[in-house]
Amino acid sequence: MLPDSKVPEGPVAEKWDKHKFDIKLVNPANKRKFKVIVVGTGLAGASACATLGELGYEVEAFTFHDSPRRAHSIAAQGGINAAKNYQNDGDSVWRLFYDTVKGGDYRSREANVHRLAQVSVDIIDQATAQGVPFAREYGGLLDNRSFGGAQVSRTFYARGQTGQQLLLGAYQQMMRQVHEGKVKLHTRTEMLDLVTKDGEAVGIVTRNLVTGEIESHSAHAVVLATGGYGNVFYLSTNAMACNTTAIWRSHRKGAYFANPSFTQIHPTCIPASDEFQSKLTLMSESLRNDGRIWVPRDVDETRAAGDIPEEERYYYLEEKYPAFGNLVPRDVASRNAKTVVDQGHGVGPLKNGVYLDFADAITRDGQKAIEERYGNLFEMYERITGEDPYSVPMRIYPATHYTMGGLWVDYNLMTTVPGLYATGEANFSDHGANRLGASALMQGLADGYFVLPYTIGDYLAPKLGEDPVPTSDPAFQEVEDEVRSRTAAFLAIGGTRSPEHFHRELGKIIWEHIGMARNQVGLEKAIEEIQALRAEFWSDLRVLGNGDTLNSSLEKAGRVADFFELGELMARDALDRNESCGGHFREESQTPEGEALRKDDEFSHVSAWAWNGIDTPQTKHKEELDFVDVPLTQRSYK
Amino acid sequence: MSRTLNLELKIWRQDGPDADGRFEVYPALGIPDDASFLEMLDIVNEELIEEGRAPIEFPHDCREGICGTCGMMINGKAHGPEKGTAVCQLHMRKFNDGDAIVIEPWRARAFPVLRDLVVDRSPLDSIIEAGGYVTAPTGTAADANDTPIPKEVADSAMDAAACIGCGACVAACPNSAGQLFTAAKVWHLNSLPQGQAERYRRAENMVETMEQFFGSCTNHGECSEACPKEISQDFIAYLNRDYMKSKIKNRRLAGQS
Numbered sequence: 001m002l003p004d005s006k007v008p009e010g011p012v013a014e015k016w017d018k019h020k021f022d023i024k025l026v027n028p029a030n031k032r033k034f035k036v037i038v039v040g041t042g043l044a045g046a047s048a049c050a051t052l053g054e055l056g057y058e059v060e061a062f063t064f065h066d067s068p069r070r071a072h073s074i075a076a077q078g079g080i081n082a083a084k085n086y087q088n089d090g091d092s093v094w095r096l097f098y099d100t101v102k103g104g105d106y107r108s109r110e111a112n113v114h115r116l117a118q119v120s121v122d123i124i125d126q127a128t129a130q131g132v133p134f135a136r137e138y139g140g141l142l143d144n145r146s147f148g149g150a151q152v153s154r155t156f157y158a159r160g161q162t163g164q165q166l167l168l169g170a171y172q173q174m175m176r177q178v179h180e181g182k183v184k185l186h187t188r189t190e191m192l193d194l195v196t197k198d199g200e201a202v203g204i205v206t207r208n209l210v211t212g213e214i215e216s217h218s219a220h221a222v223v224l225a226t227g228g229y230g231n232v233f234y235l236s237t238n239a240m241a242c243n244t245t246a247i248w249r250s251h252r253k254g255a256y257f258a259n260p261s262f263t264q265i266h267p268t269c270i271p272a273s274d275e276f277q278s279k280l281t282l283m284s285e286s287l288r289n290d291g292r293i294w295v296p297r298d299v300d301e302t303r304a305a306g307d308i309p310e311e312e313r314y315y316y317l318e319e320k321y322p323a324f325g326n327l328v329p330r331d332v333a334s335r336n337a338k339t340v341v342d343q344g345h346g347v348g349p350l351k352n353g354v355y356l357d358f359a360d361a362i363t364r365d366g367q368k369a370i371e372e373r374y375g376n377l378f379e380m381y382e383r384i385t386g387e388d389p390y391s392v393p394m395r396i397y398p399a400t401h402y403t404m405g406g407l408w409v410d411y412n413l414m415t416t417v418p419g420l421y422a423t424g425e426a427n428f429s430d431h432g433a434n435r436l437g438a439s440a441l442m443q444g445l446a447d448g449y450f451v452l453p454y455t456i457g458d459y460l461a462p463k464l465g466e467d468p469v470p471t472s473d474p475a476f477q478e479v480e481d482e483v484r485s486r487t488a489a490f491l492a493i494g495g496t497r498s499p500e501h502f503h504r505e506l507g508k509i510i511w512e513h514i515g516m517a518r519n520q521v522g523l524e525k526a527i528e529e530i531q532a533l534r535a536e537f538w539s540d541l542r543v544l545g546n547g548d549t550l551n552s553s554l555e556k557a558g559r560v561a562d563f564f565e566l567g568e569l570m571a572r573d574a575l576d577r578n579e580s581c582g583g584h585f586r587e588e589s590q591t592p593e594g595e596a597l598r599k600d601d602e603f604s605h606v607s608a609w610a611w612n613g614i615d616t617p618q619t620k621h622k623e624e625l626d627f628v629d630v631p632l633t634q635r636s637y638k
Numbered sequence: 639m640s641r642t643l644n645l646e647l648k649i650w651r652q653d654g655p656d657a658d659g660r661f662e663v664y665p666a667l668g669i670p671d672d673a674s675f676l677e678m679l680d681i682v683n684e685e686l687i688e689e690g691r692a693p694i695e696f697p698h699d700c701r702e703g704i705c706g707t708c709g710m711m712i713n714g715k716a717h718g719p720e721k722g723t724a725v726c727q728l729h730m731r732k733f734n735d736g737d738a739i740v741i742e743p744w745r746a747r748a749f750p751v752l753r754d755l756v757v758d759r760s761p762l763d764s765i766i767e768a769g770g771y772v773t774a775p776t777g778t779a780a781d782a783n784d785t786p787i788p789k790e791v792a793d794s795a796m797d798a799a800a801c802i803g804c805g806a807c808v809a810a811c812p813n814s815a816g817q818l819f820t821a822a823k824v825w826h827l828n829s830l831p832q833g834q835a836e837r838y839r840r841a842e843n844m845v846e847t848m849e850q851f852f853g854s855c856t857n858h859g860e861c862s863e864a865c866p867k868e869i870s871q872d873f874i875a876y877l878n879r880d881y882m883k884s885k886i887k888n889r890r891l892a893g894q895s
């Protein structure tokens with residue numbers, strides 16, 4: 001059974017304050033008696049380490065990167081939302097709350113989202129105090145922009161490097177705690193499994209990526225801030241090393257996995273150019289504020305973009321959604337791009353993109369203004385494609401970008417395993433079936449700076465006086481043995497195909513059947529194909545070298561093995577959810593105009609899946625969702 | 639449509655931190671010129687694995703020029719021939735068919751090789767740990783708009799803060815100095831109102847930690863040349879100024895500037 005979600009009683013706007021008052025506290029002098037493991041040093045992890053350290057907890061931080069500053073949060077470009085209403089355009093905590101629930105297509109928990117909107121304002125204050133150089137107006141005040149369909153300007157940004165600057169802010173605060181001796185940092189150390197005892201999380205087993213050493217670490221609580229699993233698609237905007245292992249191994253140890261099929265396909269990425277493509281690059285969504293999206297009306301068009309007259313261009317978003325135009329939410333923009341490309345209107349050598357055209361904006365505002373807004377993005381585009389977007393339109397196509405699904409957590413961010421927490425992109429909590437632009441950075445930092453540091457005390461307080469379970473305990477030894485034999489197994493297969501090969505093939509299945517549009521036949525086929533490929537993986541994998549050196553093929557093998565199991569669960573979840581909502585579009589469930597059709601009577605719930613062993617499909621548990629303050633309506637961007 | 643290239647790679651191979659290294663030569667054939675430099679190495683690695691030979695370990699992650707993980711010397715140049723470009727953003731269209739390319743790890747005493755092209759850059763974290771922050775405990779901040787900051791000041795702080803911490807500046811420097819990295823962080827924080835309280839302490843602590851690991855700066859300017867974010871060498875002058883002030887005027891004890 002799913003545990004209680006611990007959402008406090010009372011009006012939504014008062015829940016968080018009430019909860020903070022009601023939960024147990026650890027007295028300041030006692031905090032140092034508790035040890036907390038934080039896996040992951042991205043926005044969610046670094047902010048948690050810094051704050052827990054400041055509060056006095058003993059923190060051990062783990063990252064597989066060579067420095068905390070390399071976490072994938074660094075790559076976020078566009079910005080971070082906050083309900084500051086600095087632009088006096090009618091924004092408020094309530095509006096951000098409302099927009100986020102609605103944008104998530106009514107598949108998130110109202111109470112969590114309201115809390116997120118509430119603490120959003122503190123994040124901006126916090127980051128500014130740390131020296132995060134947000135963009136400013138000439139008067140010296142902070143600048144904002146409107147982002148991804150929002151009708152107010154609430155997005156704060158630091159050029160096109162907002163994630164970088166926020167992460168450096170959090171990393172620097174964390175390094176201050178390293179200096180103070182409150183945070184112990186383990187870099188190039190990968191968590192390969194969770195250790196539980198009597199049903200509670202008591203520690204982790206890691207592999208040192210330089211020496212190959214397998215080690216146990218114990219603590220009173222474990223926090224997973226390990227990011228998203230978008231790389232299950234092989235091609236995505238995630239960094240190469242992003243993976244699901246930490247949350248997947250924890251799922252196998254009892255943590256329920258919520259809404260795994262809720263993945264976000266971002267509409268503005270550079271299309272793949274060939275089979276060797278290793279990743280896709282995002283072009284910030286902010287480009288849609290000034291760029292116009294179109295394709296040639298004629299599927300046999302051969303002229304260069306600039307030679308195609310206005311009336312022969314199909315501005316499909318502006319035509320279909322006059323109110324929002326090019327600023328429709330991500331899922332709508334992505335699906336429409338797929339539709340026109342599938343119809344044969346695609347542009348570029350492989351006919352796998354649509355145009356994002358700045359010609360009108362350049363005429364209107366001048367090249368200099370456009371350069372100021374997007375200079376670095378234009379440069380990046382040119383570097384990758386060899387084309388100059390000031391003179392020819394960009395070519396874009398959707399790519400996997402973010403995973404709304406993740407470990408199920410209660411209001412305290414605790415998973416179904418007591419003592420195990422999940423924060424940031426690794427949990428499922430705040431974005432429902434679709435995440436709004438500029439709200440992942442907000443959530444990661446909300447979790448790490450302002451939520452977890454309070455809620456974790458509720459679990460720890462009663463444990464005062466208990467030491468962490470020693471790593472000599474059989475619970476640790478057993479997991480260490482499992483990890484050792486799994487590592488040895490990859491090396492022993494001695495087949496013919498690299499982990500990269502299997503990853504690419506798996507990604508094709510997932511993109512094809514669990515991508516932008518899903519249907520029963522395809523999903524059933526996906527399950528079969530994934531199982532067959534997984535069997536092949538375990539019999540024909542080739543990992544060279546050995547386990548006691550730096551061996552990235554070996555690291556990759558473990559990550560790909562977990563992607564196989566996750567991919568299958570994604571298919572099952574998508575199959576089970578016979579409705580369309582947010583990023584999850586079931587072809588069987590659409591309106592007569594071809595828009596997504598939600599089925600609130602049947603599916604107004606979170607699907608949380610419990611592990612039953614490798615050969616038995618997971619069991620689904622439902623958390624029913626109530627919409628009291630944001631009444632259920634079918635989203636319409638017409 | 640894209641051309642393909644046939645290349646000859648001469649690559650540094652080293653099995654571990656204590657092993658002896660050596661150059662090995664590999665052909666890279668039929669490389670599409672739309673591929674990135676790292677995708678070219680991916681292709682070579684897949685072939686090596688096929689032949690049962692250990693793939694080349696090289697550092698990389700975001701492949702978008704922002705995480706600072708990648709870095710290697712290409713024909714003697716940090717991050718290769720394209721100015722202001724990290725190697726993950728370098729594309730094969732910048733090369734010609736038949737080119738011979740020499741690839742080595744960052745070379746610096748402070749950055750020991752772990753394997754092949756992967757080095758240990760943790761001294762950069764040590765410099766940050768020594769003072770590359772503002773003491774701003776969570777939950778204590780005033781409203782962000784309480785302190786207006788002139789746009790020029792914020793922009794210049796951002797110019798410095800754009801550093802990705804890849805270490806190319808050190809690798810390119812004949813003295814393996816860490817000045818550009820350190821100066822970028824010092825200027826980012828010391829130029830902002832939020833950074834004033836710890837200004838001189840920060841400069842002093844960061845510089846002294848830097849000196850434990852890195853060589854001394856003799857103003858060659860190779861660092862800025864190699865920097866994928868084109869961080870200006872001018873910041874080093876500001877660093878020196880704040881460091882001198884902290885020492886000579888003993889500003890640190892006086893507290894504020």
Ligand SMILES: Cc1cc2nc3c(=O)[nH]c(=O)nc-3n(C[C@H](O)[C@H](O)[C@H](O)COP(=O)(O)OP(=O)(O)OC[C@H]3O[C@@H](n4cnc5c(N)ncnc54)[C@H](O)[C@@H]3O)c2cc1C
Binds near residue numbers: 163239245
């Ligand atoms: C290209 C791009 C642009 C984006 N732009 C925006 C934007 O403009 N606005 C916005 O709000 N959001 C944006 N997002 C989304 C946002 O950046 C992410 O959702 C967010 O940064 C995730 O933060 P995180 O802390 O949860 O995870 P991450 O930053 O991914 O950090 C994960 C950490 O976990 C560690 N880790 C993982 N597994 C293990 C393990 N097994 N053992 C040890 N360590 C492990 C990693 O080393 C890393 O430190 C963007 C995402 C991408 C990909």
Ligand code: FES
Binds near residue numbers: 697698704708725802
């Ligand atoms: S791989 Fe991230 S900067 Fe090159």
